[in-house]
Amino acid sequence: MKIVVIGGTGLIGSKLVNKLREQGHEAVAAAPNTGVNTVTGEGLAEALKGASVVVDVANSPDWEDAAVLKFFETSTRNLLTYGVAAGVRHHVALSVVGTDRLSESGYFRAKIAQEKLIQASSIPYTIVHATQFFEFLKGLADISMVGDKVHLPHVLFQPMAADDVATGVGRIAVSPPMNGIVEIAGPEQFRLDELVRRRLASLRDPREVIADPNAPYDGAKISDKTLLPGNNAQLGETRFETWLTQTAAQTPGAHPQPTGVAVTTTKEKESHKKAG
Numbered sequence: 097m098k099i100v101v102i103g104g105t106g107l108i109g110s111k112l113v114n115k116l117r118e119q120g121h122e123a124v125a126a127a128p129n130t131g132v133n134t135v136t137g138e139g140l141a142e143a144l145k146g147a148s149v150v151v152d153v154a155n156s157p158d159w160e161d162a163a164v165l166k167f168f169e170t171s172t173r174n175l176l177t178y179g180v181a182a183g184v185r186h187h188v189a190l191s192v193v194g195t196d197r198l199s200e201s202g203y204f205r206a207k208i209a210q211e212k213l214i215q216a217s218s219i220p221y222t223i224v225h226a227t228q229f230f231e232f233l234k235g236l237a238d239i240s241m242v243g244d245k246v247h248l249p250h251v252l253f254q255p256m257a258a259d260d261v262a263t264g265v266g267r268i269a270v271s272p273p274m275n276g277i278v279e280i281a282g283p284e285q286f287r288l289d290e291l292v293r294r295r296l297a298s299l300r301d302p303r304e305v306i307a308d309p310n311a312p313y314d315g316a317k318i319s320d321k322t323l324l325p326g327n328n329a330q331l332g333e334t335r336f337e338t339w340l341t342q343t344a345a346q347t348p349g350a351h352p353q354p355t356g357v358a359v360t361t362t363k364e365k366e367s368h369k370k371a372g
């Protein structure tokens with residue numbers, strides 16, 4: 097089956113392309129640096145020729161409110177228009193658990209707009225809502241700074257490894273369209289401020305994390321369960337401590353420590369720019 101992965105060079109996309117190819121599918125990694133740009137439309141018609149499934153795991157390079165909205169609206173409109181013309185039978189898009197509850201955030205308003213366009217399209221679809229990636233914990237600290245300290249609320253969340261996200265999205269991509277939303281999440285619940293504190297400690301990042309009940313999540317006020325998935329979420333298997341150890345072991349020059357100390361990878365740094 098030909099499956100086009102939009103954002104196929106990114107954190108999730110590159111893992112997804114590898115997994116689909118291992119299963120024998122013709123997976124195409126589509127991104128500006130492979131000649132496919134969903135905002136301008138460049139290379140899209142050619143990439144989608146003969147494709148059964150499109151999986152959109154792209155992210156905006158700019159997260160300013162108006163820019164991110166323009167990215168997801170333009171990109172999604174183009175993808176759906178070219179998808180209809182190419183006879184695509186399943187449009188899969190990656191979004192975030194709780195997106196509909198986070199509309200105070202400009203980033204999440206853009207994800208809501210993306211989802212609405214997909215739901216209104218004639219192409220059968222599945223929207224995958226994933227929880228926060230472990231790889232995003234440092235990025236979460238970066239966007240939650242007040243002065244030189246990280247301010248985060250002491251709320252529950254259930255993050256997951258990017259590898260499990262790719263596995264979950266891949267499973268859905270080769271299944272029939274749900275014409276609805278499927279949730280995927282990690283196997284354990286944590287408190288947001290506590291896990292970011294642990295991640296920064298593992299990176300020997302000296303920033304202090306303050307449990308602040310009034311701190312927003314990416315600009316949106318949240319309560320104890322805003323970020324949690326529902327009871328039917330499909331759970332990944334990677335536990336946080338296992339991921340920490342694996343991440344350290346995979347980093348050239350890094351030596352796993354008994355305390356689980358890990359060093360951020362280049363890809364992780366790149367992916368920590370924003371959101372989700």
Ligand SMILES: NC(=O)c1ccc[n+]([C@@H]2O[C@H](COP(=O)([O-])OP(=O)(O)OC[C@H]3O[C@@H](n4cnc5c(N)ncnc54)[C@H](OP(=O)(O)O)[C@@H]3O)[C@@H](O)[C@H]2O)c1
Nearest residue numbers: 103105106107108127129133134154155228229232371372
């Ligand atoms: N971070 C989280 O915790 C979290 C949680 C749940 C869901 N999500 C969602 O997961 C998705 C993927 O995130 P990620 O971290 O894997 O992203 P990422 O690593 O930043 O990758 C983004 C991808 O999008 C591509 N891209 C950018 N502009 C494009 C364009 N005009 N046309 C085609 N492709 C374009 C990039 O290509 P280049 O490299 O060539 O620029 C790259 O391949 C996002 O939609 C996000 O909302 C994130």
